[in-house]
Amino acid sequence: MASEVVDEMRVYLAGPDIFLPEAGALAERKRKLCADYGFAGLSPLDNEISLEGLSRHEAALRIGAANEDMIRSCQLVIANLTPFRGPSADVGTAYEMGFARALGLPVFGYTNVAGTLLDRTRQALGAGVTREPTGRYADAYHMAVEDFDCIDNLMLVIAVEGSGSHIVVSPTAEDSRFTDLAGFEACLKLAAQQRDAAARREGTRET
């Protein structure tokens, strides 16, 4: 598979693990795993941009634009959907998934926490979630809690399943919730299978 070495597909590494103190080391572990599967991993941390002289708000805009450019330079995304400060994934990650999907990039995703969105919302809100006589689950604002037998909001699910894959659920201990990479590696396997199947189809057409 010499072509894999020559034409490594670039993977955008989306996820809230960028907020960890050891984010740099974790990105390096992800890049190493990507290389094991013939991919090149790109982390938002790899952006070389100068924030000198900028206000915090201006810096945010500069970083955001650089992340968008980086996604445009990639061929696929692997998103860490582990719930972040609530029952759902990180909104920045969700944004990047939508961005990638509209560009036509396949989106892969994993979560290190088990359960459906409904399960986790009930856990998070406790008695705040009630079941109405119709069977509808609602929160204290009477807003429906999605009950679609899905890991998270249905848009995140269509992103991954519409890309021909499924969200990998890889429950871990609490203290490795944001650092365990078994789910990430499972996504790499799925991405490699998809890449290799496409290469075989391409080969069949060419011969």
Place this chain on the structure above:
Amino acid sequence: MASEVVDEMRVYLAGPDIFLPEAGALAERKRKLCADYGFAGLSPLDNEISLEGLSRHEAALRIGAANEDMIRSCQLVIANLTPFRGPSADVGTAYEMGFARALGLPVFGYTNVAGTLLDRTRQALGAGVTREPTGRYADAYHMAVEDFDCIDNLMLVIAVEGSGSHIVVSPTAEDSRFTDLAGFEACLKLAAQQRDAAARREGTRET
């Protein structure tokens, strides 16, 4: 401005207000406001899709795909970024903003809750957020809380500011948090200004 009537721009109405019991009536109010400014508002509720015979999970995928198609059919997005079950916006809304932005659609946004992401995360997590000696704010997982003087995650901010606008902050009372449309209408004004300025530039070029 006869051209506005003929060529109404289509606005995708993104936001968690779709989860309200009165979502239909609220969407109708939004559509009416859109019409007042010469736009056509489209809500995910307007999708006419059959979910008959589908599992809940299959239904989720069908709805998600229809929402993506609807965004593709629009010329801009107005997103309700009011914090949803945590310090940040709804992840489905964030996804749709990223999707629209990658398609090149201008993204407008409003929130009915004041404060920066840092303010609200500290409110939500209380003593769970600490300030480290370096000045970095972190949660119980030692994950940084973004301190960029922004309303929410920086990707949501670049979506709106990168579209030539700004996130409208329109604080409301708790009980109208998801139904007050002053912020939504302010977005329509910004969108109409942008549309009309573009039309004037176009007119100048043509004459």
